[in-house]
Amino acid sequence: MNLQGKHLIAPHDLTMAETDGLFALAEKIIAAPEDYADVCRGKLLATLFYEPSTRTRLSFEAAMLRLGGRVIGFSEPQSSSAAKGESLADTIRSIACYADIAVMRHPKEGAAFVAAQNSEIPLINAGDGGHFHPTQTLTDLLTIRHEKRRLDGLTVGLCGDLKFGRTVHSLICAFARYTGVKFVLISPDELRVPEYVCAEMHDYSEVRDLADALPELDVLYMTRVQRERFFNEEDYIRLKDSYILDAAKLKNAKSDLMILHPLPRVNEIATDVDDDPRAFYFRQMKFGMYVRMALLAALLGKA
């Protein structure tokens, strides 16, 4: 696997072999983190966050610091020159003078692609509007692969806001490349998976009811309704509680079901699910940090 100098904007930017290479590296880091404590010594990561974030930004920062590198950045676009009207292209040109690698989150679809075209350093998309979020996908797939020891042949339910959920779009595009993966898409009619993402799947069904779909699932990926992408508040209010997973519903699920959620959760998983051994959404975060360590090291040519 040679990923040195590459950008990661969309899930397709990594081949399956490269993706599997990153997972293998992440597993090595999990097994012996001390062996990697210095691999990015002297390297600087810039975090450019034009949208709110807790996990993604902090896990990138933690990942770089744990590799011995350092971090600069902003998490408030109002405190950057974007507030003065600077273009994304100019911002990324400037950042490339200071840092060795950059990670960017932006409310507009395609923003990371535009930035990458103007970037001399590797650029990682940490979410561009309702489009893609490829490092959350690496997190999700590593979590499943670590637990189930495979990604092939699984039945995967995705539930909630499948229209605006960028983690959903990325996950489908990457997961659909594995053999025998069957998708069950659970959403209200208004929040169905967009056409360009449906085109990636070989085997899928669209249903309305979560309880009906649950018994056949190996993985259930719950998502929040993406309030910030709605055009009006009434639609959001009408749709926000379409699905609430609780302990009672889980009675009919497989004993080795994995429940994932990219977080933040709002109402869609009741807290009475948190202690169920099938709830993986908190453990999932740790895999996010490790796979980002693997990615940073690889893009910097240190792995």
Ligand code: NCD
């Ligand atoms: C997701 C995102 O930002 O798209 N969060 C994350 O990165 N873990 C999911 C969400 O905000 O609903």
